[in-house]
Amino acid sequence: MKIVKLIALTTFLALTSVQSLASDDDWKTIAEKKVSYKSETDTVNPITSSNYSHIKIKCTHGTVNLKKIKVVMNNGEEKVFDNLGVLTKGMSSRSLSLPDKNDAKLDKIKL
Numbered sequence: 001m002k003i004v005k006l007i008a009l010t011t012f013l014a015l016t017s018v019q020s021l022a023s024d025d026d027w028k029t030i031a032e033k034k035v036s037y038k039s040e041t042d043t044v045n046p047i048t049s050s051n052y053s054h055i056k057i058k059c060t061h062g063t064v065n066l067k068k069i070k071v072v073m074n075n076g077e078e079k080v081f082d083n084l085g086v087l088t089k090g091m092s093s094r095s096l097s098l099p100d101k102n103d104a105k106l107d108k109i110k111l
Contacts, residue, residue: 027056035064035111044109049074052106054095059087066093069111073104 030046057066066084073079077099084093098106 057093074107
């Protein structure tokens with residue numbers, strides 16, 4: 001009887017934890033970059049050229065301190081986000097709103 005309760009509790013916890021992560025499915029990966037611990041800045045270019053309204057930065061390994069991020073659009077417009085903090089494995093930054101004038105597309109991200 002104890003095993004049945006344990007299995008039921010485990011199944012419940014697994015289902016509720018998957019449900020709480022469902023909002024992550026709304027985000028698409030637009031680029032991946034292994035950052036160098038030797039350099040102070042890294043540039044990330046998106047895989048596809050599309051219009052995006054928001055981005056998030058996700059750390060998949062190690063730890064990274066995001067002091068400043070500069071987003072450059074294909075029309076030359078730039079937006080700077082300061083002091084996003086330290087991300088460790090599995091953490092994401094807050095949602096960052098991109099400029100959306102004249103159907104500008106994301107060109108690059110400087111970390």
